[in-house]
Amino acid sequence: MSDTYKKLEKVYEGKAKKVFKTDTDGVYIVEYKDDATAGNGAKKGVIQGKGEVNNRVTNHLMKLLEGRGVPTHFIMELSGTETAVRSVQIVPLEVIVRNIAAGSLAARLGLPEGTKLRSTVLEYCYKDDAQGDPMVNEYHIAAMGWAGEAELKTIAELSFKVNDILGGHLKNAGIELIDFKLEFGRLPDGRIVLADEISPDTCRFWDAKTGEKLDKDRFRRDLGGVEDAYREVMRRLLGQD
Ligand code: TMP
Numbered sequence: 001m002s003d004t005y006k007k008l009e010k011v012y013e014g015k016a017k018k019v020f021k022t023d024t025d026g027v028y029i030v031e032y033k034d035d036a037t038a039g040n041g042a043k044k045g046v047i048q049g050k051g052e053v054n055n056r057v058t059n060h061l062m063k064l065l066e067g068r069g070v071p072t073h074f075i076m077e078l079s080g081t082e083t084a085v086r087s088v089q090i091v092p093l094e095v096i097v098r099n100i101a102a103g104s105l106a107a108r109l110g111l112p113e114g115t116k117l118r119s120t121v122l123e124y125c126y127k128d129d130a131q132g133d134p135m136v137n138e139y140h141i142a143a144m145g146w147a148g149e150a151e152l153k154t155i156a157e158l159s160f161k162v163n164d165i166l167g168g169h170l171k172n173a174g175i176e177l178i179d180f181k182l183e184f185g186r187l188p189d190g191r192i193v194l195a196d197e198i199s200p201d202t203c204r205f206w207d208a209k210t211g212e213k214l215d216k217d218r219f220r221r222d223l224g225g226v227e228d229a230y231r232e233v234m235r236r237l238l239g240q241d
Pocket of ligand 1: 094096102104105133179181202
């Protein structure tokens with residue numbers, strides 16, 4: 001643990017992360033957990049080492065994106081499982097970007113998983129566990145005031161840009177980016193930044209050669225080798241175990 005920011009009281013604990021106040025205004029510490037859930041909490045377990053993989057992989061990708069002009073909440077990595085981030089007001093949307101049909105899209109449209117999409121699909125879900133994170137569109141978002149028109153335009157543009165940058169970067173590591181989920185937040189001055197995490201918990205990563213799943217679907221679908229898959233993603237991206 002770095003002495004740069006003093007960790008104060010916990011302000012939030014979710015399924016996979018805890019968030020702490022710090023002694024610095026506008027800075028929070030995120031701590032990643034090994035706890036795993038799927039199906040909106042219906043399935044629970046522990047993936048040994050997941051907290052560290054998700055922390056390190058997220059930070060690696062956030063730094064890459066910052067360097068390519070995508071504003072993020074990332075400040076600095078503090079330890080294997082802890083990171084300092086800028087405090088933001090989270091926009092209550094899960095933004096899902098899809099390159100290849102899988103998961104709920106494949107189920108909804110009756111497509112075999114792995115079906116190539118002619119163009120990138122963007123979906124929004126309203127972040128509300130009690131409602132099961134329902135899918136919504138631009139009209140719902142405007143009607144409910146979850147994001148302004150200009151904010152949503154920024155969110156969509158940034159999401160496509162993230163897809164381009166990550167897709168190329170992962171391909172170099174032998175990983176195909178099937179789909180992923182992003183969350184955005186507002187800084188005090190109103191600027192939209194990328195927040196939350198980008199990890200095997202929130203993306204579908206398939207081995208580019210074999211198609212082997214290297215993400216949370218191994219846990220969701222009881223495929224085994226969950227810890228090894230998470231480690232493998234970290235090894236390929238950061239070159240470390
Ligand atoms: P889906 O196919 O189940 O809708 O998931 C699409 C992508 O979004 C997949 O990469 C997993 C990610 N995701 C999350 O990170 N959190 C969620 O709550 C859901 C439903 C999906």
